[in-house]
Amino acid sequence: MRQPLSRELSNLLERGRDRQLRLAVTGLSQAGKTAFLTSLVNQLRHAGVEARLDLLPAAREGRLLGAQRLNQPDLGVPRFPYDPGMAALRDTPPRWPEPTRGISELRLQLRYRPARSGWLTPEIAHLTLDLFDYPGEWLLDLPLLxxxxxxxxxxxxxxxxxxxxxxxxxxxxxxxxxxxxxxxxxxxxxxxxxxxxxxxxxxxxxxxxxxxxxxxxxxxxxxxxxxxxxxxxxxxxxxxxxxxxxxxxxxxxxxxxxxxxxxxxxxxxxxxxxxYRDHFRRFDRQIVLVDVLGALNAGPERFEDLSRALRQLMHSFDYGQRSLLTRLFAPKIDRLAIAATKADHVTPDQHGHLVQLLEALLAEPLKDLRFANVPVKALSLAAIRATEAREVTHEGKRSPALRGTTLENEEVLVYPGDVPARLPAADFWQQQGFDFPGFRPMQTTSEALDHIRMDAAIDWLIGDKLT
Ligand code: GDP
Known part of the structure; x- marks a missing residue:
């Protein structure tokens, strides 16, 4: 008697639970959206086998069994080009994926074993994840309204x-x-x-x-x-x-x-x-990618310009009572991540400063978001790691360095500079404190892409749905 009842209840439960999530990735062009989404799909597809996802409990505990692509529901939206991106990364020599230029979508079905077991919990559960990628430039148009x-x-x-x-x-x-x-x-x-x-x-x-x-x-x-x-x-x-x-x-x-x-x-x-009406309003979660290091490399006028653009872009996530968006529609994003990308451009000892600088750059919008009670987390990551961290000894002193191959196909060992933990003052720019080359992706034989803290980002964005 008990067996059929249990199965029926677990089916019911399965259907009744919040089993679907729409996750959007944005950032200004060159921020690293295409690389991020390619890596995200890759990590989830190889979770449970090759992917290194220790900061994601479901993966660490061996409960995340993998992900399968499904046909996407929105027929009017182009499909995110995952296969061409992976083909570029597997080429000899490897190339960066061709960036996307508009909105695109990919649907994944995740299989996992729920953490809590009980006779009401299904042994295997699914989460349908709709992933979107769209240009942050489109959000700069909000104030235009x-x-x-x-x-x-x-x-x-x-x-x-x-x-x-x-x-x-x-x-x-x-x-x-x-x-x-x-x-x-x-x-x-x-x-x-x-x-x-x-x-x-x-x-x-x-x-x-x-x-x-x-x-x-x-x-x-x-x-x-x-x-x-x-x-x-x-x-x-x-x-x-x-x-x-x-x-x-x-x-x-x-x-x-x-x-x-x-x-x-x-x-x-x-x-x-x-x-805003057809897409933005329907996203559940969002990650905003920021190329902080690229702007540091480019000098003071562009760094200041990035800061102004970000303040504007972040208005789209400010759901305070009187915000323009709240007056237009009711957006439902309930969790937000802000990430400084391409962290593999600096040595690991600088990653803490990178997050602090990102927080400083976004201080005002972050304060507004926290005030509006939108949970938000700032982190630094590399979606696709292109350098290796090394140590060099110079005159008896050990210091950190990076090894990689530049886009011009030159093998280099560099120390790109210190990341300021606060908004850089005039003397930072005068001393020309920061300089790094663009790196080519690494040649790899592993199925899963090497990364820095993609697992932390995944945990913040979907981890609570995998318990
Ligand atoms: P999008 O325009 O926001 O889609 O940006 P892309 O994903 O195309 O990234 C732009 C460029 O940034 C790439 O061509 C790479 O050169 C670089 N890039 C992106 N992600 C990473 C990363 O994780 N590490 C490194 N080293 N470079 C990256």
Whole structure:
């Protein structure tokens, strides 16, 4: 009698439990999203055999049995390119996976043995994990929702910073000649919008991050669409034209000002909002990746720019009562991780400082998140480890070093420098305290990718669902 009842109850329990989780990975481009997601899928698929996941109790205790790919439920979202990524890493010489450029998805089913046993607990349980990856640049568009075209034009920071202004000089010179009241010329608008987008791309390449609109950098499926043919009018805050808001808003629909303003509104309503409504709102958990070390390597103006971009990006996770997002939708992310990526670019003794620097960089948003009671954890990791930690002896003194192969195929032994534990002051930059090359992934024969603290990240993001 007892056997069938027990099976029935455990089936019931199985169905009733929270068995599904939507986990999203984001970060500005080059932050390491593609590498992270490739490694995450790889570690879970090889959990229980080759993967080294000691900081994840379910794996350490031998309860995580592995993961299988399933067909994803959202047919409109591209599949995350796991196989091509792994093929690149297994190539001779190994290559980094080709970065993804829009949103993508992969569904895994995890099999594990629950920690607690009892006659009501199933012997084997499953967790369906929907993994998403999307560009952090898209989140930079959130503040754009609280502007109209007039205030957005004014808010654009193009005039700040000499280096940045230099990247937009031709576009600025052309746009400042435009009369907002003049009739819009389609071809001219398209050409200037393209020039603006090129300026944003140049700025991105030069290491700047605080760039809007986000889709100009990573258009996804909108490449070449007229909705992306607008740009701010930076001259609105100068008195060169009669540019009071009232005068401008009374201009006819075919004027330059009204045309740009209409496209700006369309972009808000048809591009930015649907991403939040259709995807963002449905994520349960989120990890935000930050290339802190890359910004340190790139110098003070870009480091400051990263800090500004992150403050903006993090607004998407601030669910305080009066936040813009809470007013728009009710997001449900109940756990957040913030990770400094590529930790294998510095020696292990610097990893503590790396987390402290990340916390300092995000001090304000972290305070807001904790105040809003969103559990958040900061950590440092390397999704795919490309260096080995070594020790060198110089004049009788032992010091840490890294060994790796550069992207130019040169074997090197380096000490990249000390990571400051606080936001770097002027003297840090003057001393040029930090310098490292890009490394190639290591050649490996193991099925599981070598990593640093991926297990800690996995534990924070899904560990509680594997008990
Ligand atoms: P995405 O644009 O955010 O998807 O970034 P990617 O995942 O493509 O990473 C950008 C680049 O950063 C890669 O091509 C690698 O050169 C480097 N990278 C990413 N993850 C790691 C890592 O764990 N270790 C090292 N050494 N480099 C990494």
């Amino acid at each position: 609280q502007h109209d075209f007039y205030s957005w034009s004014q808010a654009q920071a193009l005039h700040e910073g000499e280096q940045r202004r230099g990247l937009f000089s031709e576009w600025l010179a052309a746009v400042e000649q435009l009369d907002p009241a003049g009739e819009a010329d389609e071809a001219q608008l398209a050409a200037l919008a393209e020039e603006y987008a090129q300026g944003l791309r140049r700025a991105k390449k030069a290491g700047f991050s605080d760039l809007q609109p986000g889709r100009f950098l990573l258009p996804g499926e909108l490449e070449g669409a007229p909705v992306l043919q607008f740009f701010p009018l930076p001259q609105l805050d100068t008195s060169q034209h009669n540019t009071s808001r009232e005068t401008l808003e009374a201009l006819p629909a075919n004027s330059l000002y009204a045309t740009l303003a209409a496209r700006f509104r369309y972009y808000q309503q048809q591009v930015v909002k649907p991403f």
